[in-house]
Amino acid sequence: MPSLRWSGFLHSVPVCGRCYNEMVPKEQLFKLDGFQVRCLYEYNEKIRSLLYQFKGCNDIELASVFLANQASFLKIAYKGYTLVPAPSYQEKDDARGFNHVVEMFKILDMPFLFPIVKRDDVKQADGNYEERQKIGQHLHFLLDVSVTGKKILFVDDLITTGATAKACCHLLKEHGAKKIQILAMGHTRYDEKDLNKTPP
Amino acid sequence: MQGFFSFSKRFLVLFPSFLLYMGVGIEEGYVCPRCGNRDPRFLGINKGQIYCRKCIAFVGAKAAQLPSVPKEVRLSLKYSLSKEQKILSDHIVSNFRQGIDTLVYAVCGSGKTEISYGVISYAMEHGLKIGFALPRRDVVVELFFRLKDAFPDNRIVAVYGEHTSCLTGDVVILTTHQLYRYPHYFDLLVMDEIDAFPFKGNEVLIAMYKASLCGHCVMMSATPSKEIIAEFKKERHDIVELRTRFHKHPIPVPVIYERPSFWQPIFVIKKLKEYKKKGKPCFVFVPSISKSEELYRFLNVFVKGGNYVNSQRVGRENIIESFKRGHLLYLVTTSVLERGVTIKDLQVLVVAADTVRIYNSATLIQIAGRAGRKSDAPNGEVTFLGEKTTKSMQEAVEEIGYCNTFL
Numbered sequence: 001m002p003s004l005r006w007s008g009f010l011h012s013v014p015v016c017g018r019c020y021n022e023m024v025p026k027e028q029l030f031k032l033d034g035f036q037v038r039c040l041y042e043y044n045e046k047i048r049s050l051l052y053q054f055k056g057c058n059d060i061e062l063a064s065v066f067l068a069n070q071a072s073f074l075k076i077a078y079k080g081y082t083l084v085p086a087p088s089y090q091e092k093d094d095a096r097g098f099n100h101v102v103e104m105f106k107i108l109d110m111p112f113l114f115p116i117v118k119r120d121d122v123k124q125a126d127g128n129y130e131e132r133q134k135i136g137q138h139l140h141f142l143l144d145v146s147v148t149g150k151k152i153l154f155v156d157d158l159i160t161t162g163a164t165a166k167a168c169c170h171l172l173k174e175h176g177a178k179k180i181q182i183l184a185m186g187h188t189r190y191d192e193k194d195l196n197k198t199p200p
Numbered sequence: 201m202q203g204f205f206s207f208s209k210r211f212l213v214l215f216p217s218f219l220l221y222m223g224v225g226i227e228e229g230y231v232c233p234r235c236g237n238r239d240p241r242f243l244g245i246n247k248g249q250i251y252c253r254k255c256i257a258f259v260g261a262k263a264a265q266l267p268s269v270p271k272e273v274r275l276s277l278k279y280s281l282s283k284e285q286k287i288l289s290d291h292i293v294s295n296f297r298q299g300i301d302t303l304v305y306a307v308c309g310s311g312k313t314e315i316s317y318g319v320i321s322y323a324m325e326h327g328l329k330i331g332f333a334l335p336r337r338d339v340v341v342e343l344f345f346r347l348k349d350a351f352p353d354n355r356i357v358a359v360y361g362e363h364t365s366c367l368t369g370d371v372v373i374l375t376t377h378q379l380y381r382y383p384h385y386f387d388l389l390v391m392d393e394i395d396a397f398p399f400k401g402n403e404v405l406i407a408m409y410k411a412s413l414c415g416h417c418v419m420m421s422a423t424p425s426k427e428i429i430a431e432f433k434k435e436r437h438d439i440v441e442l443r444t445r446f447h448k449h450p451i452p453v454p455v456i457y458e459r460p461s462f463w464q465p466i467f468v469i470k471k472l473k474e475y476k477k478k479g480k481p482c483f484v485f486v487p488s489i490s491k492s493e494e495l496y497r498f499l500n501v502f503v504k505g506g507n508y509v510n511s512q513r514v515g516r517e518n519i520i521e522s523f524k525r526g527h528l529l530y531l532v533t534t535s536v537l538e539r540g541v542t543i544k545d546l547q548v549l550v551v552a553a554d555t556v557r558i559y560n561s562a563t564l565i566q567i568a569g570r571a572g573r574k575s576d577a578p579n580g581e582v583t584f585l586g587e588k589t590t591k592s593m594q595e596a597v598e599e600i601g602y603c604n605t606f607l
Binding site: 053059060061097098 | 245246247251253256257259
């Protein structure tokens, strides 16, 4: 635990080896509707509890833990890209005090753009496969933000069925983004049984 | 963790400016009102407010402060308490009436839970709020059914992770992690297995226990630490001791075998075959989760009819249940089953008992206490296997031998 606080302030200090191993770093590269996706971790108990403490209990100090060890590599790999975080419901962010995706990827020191907003409070984790694919109905593109000719990196904390990522990337493409890639912290397998799981 | 500290120290030497980053923006002397944490490394700032990171996960509904009324209590026990148990039980009640906290220092299998029934029924008759806290969830579930049988007319409520819909009742049985739901609530708090993980040495949980108590407590343990004993030697505290089991048979004294580590599994096979002939169930304790699976895979080749459990195993309740019913011959286990388990005529093997990191003397005494708990099968065999005899193993054997001299 002591290392976590440190890494929050100094990005060059990575997560200690023991915690890093428990998080099971497992890079996965695959294509989603023609968009390149990179996932950094396998979703496991450690990631779940860390994310729960970060998102559910509003522990902002954990923000940089997730990407601390890969940050320097990612900075080089995605040079020249602009980050677009996954849209989240504004009132939820206000209640939490921060946007978890933005805080998590701040460590990359890359410019952010917020062209997509979610106007309704829908949670992807609660829906089944069909419901998840309809996420596009709730997303709105803000026309005063220009992504034309830009290289966009769409970032999110977890990717499950990829419905949100797909919908957002298609929106970005329609509005003239030059190149789009997806970066997610963890990759979860979509499983009907897991839906009823509750946090500890 | 040790590796990290040496790593961070190296950084400290190279870049002393690191020190400036620790606890930036947090004023000195902030104390968390809930858990008493004052370490700036475990404080954070969100929305301009300081928050404590140690007890951040303890969020949830609090119990309502209902006025409780005196209740009629009918205690139904299938057996009667022994003479010593009766004396102790009365002693605890009189201590509670005088407002004295009590530590019950009683050996494994002496019937600590039954001793506490007296004070629980006294408190219920007087309309006080009663809690029964334990560190482990499996034990909470088991105790819930035992108390339900003992007090059939009263409402017993179990509160543990993922089972928190009902928070109030005549007696609340809860894990120590749920104590935060009851700030300044309990008039009587009975705590068992206080020396067990995760309660032992956990400052957050200890602070929560202190915050939830507004009356007096009864602590119970077979292996209390020196700090706890020292605390209960103060004024308005009392220690009562019970050194014999309720069935008046000696506690099985562990036998130590020194064997090289590659030979230990083979020794276990020999013992298991012997127990299989006699039809006795057996626990094989291993020091780590990975070892439990590894050893089971090896043993399964030679002795069929076993299984393994550890804290990560999904569906371990079913495996333990089938072991209790006698469907399984042996169970390879980590220290999850070191306490709160009563199985008739159980034999115990401890592999790599010289692992100091896991097995201190208290743990070994608890493990040895699994054997011979029932009055119709008071004997059992406890075997410690190690490459060498450690101080903890020696202490455990001596302590059990000392308790047996009280017979």
